[in-house]
Amino acid sequence: MNREEVENGGDDMLIDRDEIEQRRLENAVPEGFNADYLKAYYGKIFPYVDMFKWLSYGNDGKHPGCDHSYFGRREFSFTLDNDIYLRFQSFNSVSELENAIKEKCPFKIDIGPVYSVDPSKRHAYSQGGDNIFTPVEKELVFDIDISDYDDARYCCSGADVCLECWPLMTIAIKVIDTALRDDFGFSHILWVYSGRRGVHCWVCDGKARRLNNEQRAAIVDYFRVYKGNENSSKKVSLVGPALHPFLVRSHTEVLKDYFEKRLLSSQNLFLNEERFEKILEMIPDESVTSELRGRWLSNKRSREEINVARWDQLKNLLQSNKQKGQGLRRCIEEIVFTFTYPRLDMEVSKHMNHLLKAPFCVHPKTGRVCVPINPKNCEEFNPSAVPILSQLLGELNTGGFKGEGDNEWDGTSLGDCVRYFRESFLQPLLKSCKEEIETSYNAKVQQSRNSISW
Numbered sequence: 272m273n274r275e276e277v278e279n280g281g282d283d284m285l286i287d288r289d290e291i292e293q294r295r296l297e298n299a300v301p302e303g304f305n306a307d308y309l310k311a312y313y314g315k316i317f318p319y320v321d322m323f324k325w326l327s328y329g330n331d332g333k334h335p336g337c338d339h340s341y342f343g344r345r346e347f348s349f350t351l352d353n354d355i356y357l358r359f360q361s362f363n364s365v366s367e368l369e370n371a372i373k374e375k376c377p378f379k380i381d382i383g384p385v386y387s388v389d390p391s392k393r394h395a396y397s398q399g400g401d402n403i404f405t406p407v408e409k410e411l412v413f414d415i416d417i418s419d420y421d422d423a424r425y426c427c428s429g430a431d432v433c434l435e436c437w438p439l440m441t442i443a444i445k446v447i448d449t450a451l452r453d454d455f456g457f458s459h460i461l462w463v464y465s466g467r468r469g470v471h472c473w474v475c476d477g478k479a480r481r482l483n484n485e486q487r488a489a490i491v492d493y494f495r496v497y498k499g500n501e502n503s504s505k506k507v508s509l510v511g512p513a514l515h516p517f518l519v520r521s522h523t524e525v526l527k528d529y530f531e532k533r534l535l536s537s538q539n540l541f542l543n544e545e546r547f548e549k550i551l552e553m554i555p556d557e558s559v560t561s562e563l564r565g566r567w568l569s570n571k572r573s574r575e576e577i578n579v580a581r582w583d584q585l586k587n588l589l590q591s592n593k594q595k596g597q598g599l600r601r602c603i604e605e606i607v608f609t610f611t612y613p614r615l616d617m618e619v620s621k622h623m624n625h626l627l628k629a630p631f632c633v634h635p636k637t638g639r640v641c642v643p644i645n646p647k648n649c650e651e652f653n654p655s656a657v658p659i660l661s662q663l664l665g666e667l668n669t670g671g672f673k674g675e676g677d678n679e680w681d682g683t684s685l686g687d688c689v690r691y692f693r694e695s696f697l698q699p700l701l702k703s704c705k706e707e708i709e710t711s712y713n714a715k716v717q718q719s720r721n722s723i724s725w
């Protein structure tokens with residue numbers, strides 16, 4: 272008997288555990304992804320009500336200030352099994368949304384903007400007149416994909432991701448989340464695992480949803496430090512006499528530690544000549560690079576310490592070059608930024624009418640659910656531990672740990688994810704939406720009173 276069994280009360284517990292395991296095996300669903308699995312997921316688990324409440328932003332209530340057309344003006348798009356792509360879908364209620372998803376069983380659901388008019392009726396407005404068809408609201412979104420980091424990681428490439436390179440996504444969440452909250456004052460931010468190789472961010476504050484394309488581009492520009500291109504060894508250029516406070520904070524609070532304590536060794540950034548040459552190319556001083564190159568080529572250290580030792584030598588040499596000024600010391604930061612700083616898909620964030628995959632979709636290649644990630648403990652997030660479809664269906668069959676509510680997801684390992692979404696994201700969001708609706712309604716009432724009293 273092991274320690275855990277003793278603590279759990281001995282033999283009785285052991286039998287229960289065996290029974291549960293037996294039931295789990297009997298009800299196990301073969302791994303994979305197919306339309307039948309997806310049907311069962313949409314039939315029993317997908318959190319329709321939470322999605323509807325989120326995208327209604329308080330407008331589904333009874334308050335006279337609610338805009339009951341709001342949800343119905345939102346574009347959804349469905350990608351079906353046979354790659355048929357249905358754009359401009361819209362729904363007037365949670366049951367319409369639920370029925371359409373259950374009926375069409377989309378392999379992917381994307382969320383677009385809220386338009387000036389119901390997007391499914393857009394053709395009626397295309398003739399001109401007052402009701403032009405145009406996007407009026409959209410969450411500010413960010414899309415970060417690990418395949419954009421291929422020159423900064425050696426463990427995987429393309430769509431592959433492992434626990435050695437996933438910290439690059441953790442870094443991105445930490446840096447962007449802090450800036451969105453502290454520098455831009457946003458507070459309703461949802462991070463979501465994309466199901467395979469990256470993360471999505473939805474900024475849902477009213478003032479974020481109403482940003483125009485120009486303002487979105489300005490925010491994206493705030494985050495931009497990459498001035499190079501595919502052919503340039505220098506991906507980062509930190510110009511000016513002093514770094515922007517946002518970059519200083521990102522460097523000292525996140526990037527430096529992740530670079531020196533994790534990625535330097537886990538990615539073996541200085542392992543061999545090919546790799547260290549890539550880093551030396553970022554130093555615009557021939558005397559420094561040739562000295563380091565000479566040392567490293569002649570001194571073959573053991574593999575464990577080689578990355579840290581070479582990084583220390585590089586830093587010491589650059590920092591000691593006082594007569595050559597700031598530029599060389601700035602190289603140290605540029606190297607750290609090159610290997611750690613978030614790489615955003617700018618186009619996704621810049622345009623209001625860009626679509627982004629909905630949370631709680633299932634990725635067809637991995638079968639994993641696009642679950643929310645809590646930015647407060649994002650370093651604990653493990654993409655390989657995210658619930659997969661077959662596992663959830665097995666848990667439904669077992670019913671071994673069914674929750675208290677009516678929701679089927681409550682009894683599955685998706686339960687914690689939906690609860691996090693509901694309690695940490697949705698509840699505070701809806702509270703501030705209600706306040707906003709109340710405030711703007713009162714202001715309108717006051718305004719009409721004033722105009723009557725004239």
Ligand SMILES: [Zn+2]
Nearest residue numbers: 426427433436
């Ligand atoms: Zn990897």
